[in-house]
Amino acid sequence: xxxxxxxxxxxxxxxxxxxxxxxxxxxxxxxxxxxxxxxxxxxxxxxxxxxxxxxxxxxxxxxxxxxxxxxxxxxxxxxxxxxxxxxxxxxxxxxxxxxxxxxxxxxxxxxxx
Numbered sequence: 001x002x003x004x005x006x007x008x009x010x011x012x013x014x015x016x017x018x019x020x021x022x023x024x025x026x027x028x029x030x031x032x033x034x035x036x037x038x039x040x041x042x043x044x045x046x047x048x049x050x051x052x053x054x055x056x057x058x059x060x061x062x063x064x065x066x067x068x069x070x071x072x073x074x075x076x077x078x079x080x081x082x083x084x085x086x087x088x089x090x091x092x093x094x095x096x097x098x099x100x101x102x103x104x105x106x107x108x109x110x111x112x113x
Contacts, residue, residue, distance in 0.1 A: 002109050011046070017113065
């Protein structure tokens with residue numbers, strides 16, 4: 001079995017796709033198809049989840065509780081002013097490039113939404 005990294009960048013420009021990405025991440029995390037499923041948030045997705053509705057928040061809480069969410073980019077979270085909201089949801093903030101490099105080094109399969 002492979003390890004899977006989902007990079008979610010889609011946000012308010014396509015909220016339906018952003019919700020699909022979150023739901024897909026949750027389903028993959030629960031499926032047992034992979035050794036490990038991790039999610040990185042980057043760009044507009046951070047603004048989307050930082051200002052999310054109740055349904056989206058519930059999906060995020062479940063992803064966090066499954067230890068699926070690795071982090072969101074600290075620089076982008078600051079840019080959008082959502083760092084407190086993200087950390088309150090249990091999402092760690094870290095430099096995106098460093099986190100991505102660590103998963104590439106571990107040979108995770110990468111899918112971007």
